Amino acid sequence: MGDGGADAKRDLLAAADRCVACGLCLPHCPSYRVARVEGESPRGRISLIRGWAAGTLAADTALQTHLDQCLGCLNCQTACPAEVDYQALLTGVRAQLPPTGHGASRMARWVVAERWRLWLANGLLRLATRFGAANWPWPAAWRARLAGLPERPPARLRPAPERSSWLFGGCLSAPLDDAARVAAAQLLARLGQPVHDAADSGCCGLLAQMAGDGTTATRLGESLVERLHDHGVDQLISVSSGCHGRLRELLRAERIELTDLASALDKGLTSKPMAFAGPAVHVVMYEPCSQRAHIGGGTWSRLLQRIPGLSLVRLDQVPTCCGAAGAHHLQHPAQSGALRDELVAAVKASEAQWLLVSNGGCAQYLRAGLRGSGVRVAHPVELLAERALGPLDPNRAAQRLRDRR
Template sequence: MQAKVKAASTVQAHITALAGQCVKCGLCLPHCPTYRLAGTEAESPRGRIAFAQALAERHLGATPSVLEHLDNCLACMACERVCPSQVKYGELIATTRAWLRDTGAAPRGALSLGGLLAHPRLLGTLLRMANLPGPRRILQSRVMRALLRPFGTDRAVAELPRLPRIEVQPSRAPEPPRARVGLFLGCVAASVDRDVHAAARTLLQALDYAVVLPSAQGCCGALALHNGDAAQAARLGETLRSLFGGAGVDAVLVSASGCFGTLRDHVFADSPVRVREIHEFLDADAHIGTLKFRPLAERIALHTPCTQRNVACADGAIARLLARIPQLQIEALHAPPGCCGAAGDYFLHHPETADALRAQTLDSALATQAQSLVTSNVGCRIFLANGLRERTAGIPVMHPVVLLARQLEN
């Protein structure tokens, strides 16, 4: 008991120290999606920092209202990127959520995807079954959604992802390879981004890399961390460290920007294994100029996920890679779009906020009059594609790597 009390007090002191870095300047406020929607201090980074500090110092109780404001945070990290005091907001909000969860102050939520995400093969089987024409039509009917609503699963059914067709098949591995790289497949992405992984292998093998795909890969733990379940995140991370640590690879490449930060900063933080964001890796490759791409006389709308901009900081690499495709016209989304509302599983638990943010993003995308929408995170891809289907826009949503592999000439 004394050990638990001491551990809790140490966490509280850490939260207080992190919160103390904030000078309350407010420069982060206009960059916060929830503040822009609500216009209240409680829905701003500065307000949430104040709540976390007051909770840690026992000046405030964990009331439903306080917990709601903390839970409403998308963890998009836009505030952290613009903060002149370099407040570690991401660490602060994650630590606070984990502490509240461990002490029983915060509810664990009616719908948790943690169990499924830890078993990507089971998840993949369920997604394939749900995507059959009959089951999908039944699941997404008004009657079924009404029946599922009391259990909190109607939203998940409404946002059920569609599984992609693999258009580009990887060629044989080069002999001898320049280097060996591992490719992280993830949990949801293992099924929904199969086309991305095939395209990544195509590009990497064209650059003479041997691509290693360790079996039994799973979730990186990002959603667990996002929801305050540090123990589950640690278990998932240990599995990945063991798999890739013994794979003999020079780097682990990540194509889903939402997974990259967790893998770099948590899973492999104290490991000799290097984690690289795939666009940054390709853009920096000395031989990238040897790849030739077929012209594509189309306009694309380029959506930059929060994790791509604020965590991976590799949004420039995507634009430079796509610019290698002759005649391609790239239109970046206009302000205000920051977060599209997906934010891990946020869109399942906060549908009103998520839908409002998605509407802003889609309005901006459609205003470009582009033939397709390109985004580099699996959650954003699912959420935006479903939103476009609701609008009957008929615009495909694809990953940058898929577009590059599709246009690859050699």
Template sequence: MPLPRPPSADPLVALADQCVQCGLCLPACPTYRHERIEAESPRGRIALARGWALQALEPTTAGDTHLDQCLACRRCEAVCPAGVKYGELLVEARRRQRTRRKPAVPQRAIEWLAARPAALRRLMAAYRWLWPLLPAPLRRLPRPPEAVAAPPRIDARSDRPVAALFVGCIAPAYEGAAHAALATLFEACGIGLRIPTGQTCCGSLHAHAGDTDTAADLARRNARAFADAAQVVTLASGCHGAVAAALAPGARVADALDVLDAARDRLRFRPCDARIALHLPCTQQAVAGSAGALRRLLAAIPGLEIVVLDAGFGCCGAAGTAMFMDATRAASFRAPLLAQLESSGATRLLSANIGCRLHLANGTAVPVQHPIEFLASQLATSC
């Protein structure tokens, strides 16, 4: 048995050295399942990043492509017996990659907009207006719905618990109905909801592209915006990890589905004789951990039939900016899920991450919703 390596002073090498190269991550990795080559696996990318860090390997276009094509789903972390922090390793590897290879202009434009939610909201309002006039290739996202009034700010003197909702960057254009639905469900549970001003993008998109400086700045801004919040809730599983890491130690950050599940005895749902499809995003399973809560909440709706979309490679392929930067490849990950959806006969599709929802909705005519919206639509009474 080989002796363990001494700890490296290089943080990337230290993270890489935790990998024992067992290969248990391979079946969990969407890109390995898609390509069936070692370079598209977590351990292949770990070896590549380590080789670059030790200057044992020269950076190449092919190597950069393999690192680029990681979907940052972190499914490998969930099955790793050695506890390798692959997410941290990927961010550091891409940070170093970014210092020697500047990102493409479209990538930089998306990052710029995500860090400026007000500008993004104006752009999405224009996109909604122009959408019917645009040719299909330019409809890179579904048409934003009509605006829905935000939940009112709860009086701080109220004696009931109040949760602060993290909104993020793109959500205001698409999630107004989900925010209103969450306020309705929380009201039934005796919980107030407010949306703090001053918050911004969670920074995951930037960190996953190696722009750690911007990600850190966004984290500081969110920490200030939520400094007085006793409870913070997230709706997008892709934002959850970054929000939890950004806030002060001890801050209570929870997926909204977990909060509702804890108060499930206060909710009553009407029977629903329907078949729905359920998509469980990678980040919901590997980071937020709210898949079980969602299943229990849906199981509380009498008569509901659920088809879990599990065809294909384990990921829808949205992966932050991947659905824009490599649309053809992203669509190849999505295709098996949409085929399963089509054959299932489901009347709607639920997914708890906004990026996944937008990517899936752009490939199907079946209505795609946040599960919160569907749960609120079935709410009967509260006790």
């Protein structure tokens, strides 16, 4: 997109004109699934963007509401036969319109904008998890937000500066992904690839980018890349699918290899097979939007099929998005809640014991919806590690990793 307003509008018009209004995106759009109105579909939003950029529509409340209620899942972009760059359209128009967002979503973006705020927030999240804050008598709104905290106290991996491979778990989701990162580090170490934990390396700028704040997104991204170079990182392994697309943008011109965790494990297990064991189990592998949009599906399911006695339960006719969508669920709880409720009902009806999700934010949101159901919500790497290495004690695992430095 161009820097000036006129240039940006020309760029938006050019991108919007690629849309042929075929409507093949509609069945894949979660906001259209809930609202069933044209303005809540990708086709409708592209038409609104075209009208605003051409000067025939004003940026009134109705137009901004339709744009705000897009979850940014990019399922439409994946399905589009005309290859419309919907992400560029959405972030481009949001950058030109006045900022919106409720207090909670603005607070999330404010926290990740500075490393010290992020460090403090992560520490508070870890304390909240350790002391079972989800069970405290909070007001209903806070109870709903804290219900997705992990039920087990998290562990932290300690840095290993001499290692050139880093695990990247995200920023705000990092405390919620501690168990996943410990499991990933253990499996990778067993496969001959020791890694450094990058949990406190800062934010990639994705939340700011989704909100249309290109200045903050650029600053955070450049700062992260600079830290990676300062530490001599050769390879970055993304644990959570949410950040992967943004990391790919940042590292496209850098001499740092970006690999998603599923691909790293698939490669390692192909060259160095491991034995998996344990009781029979029924699991649902729910691939987040970010997995499908930025990485591709199927690898986690293929890895899980290495486990004897594991049955993958397929959910039919469920939403393509769980409703979390970064900080979107904080700003639009009713819309997001409708999507989550439909998915949660399908998981409960499946009688699966595990719901596996490769994105920390999605896992937290779904964990809150399934709290008390008996369904364990976890990252797929946690089940793989448990069946390959035995029950995972996160604190002992972290200590063993520190001892190997």
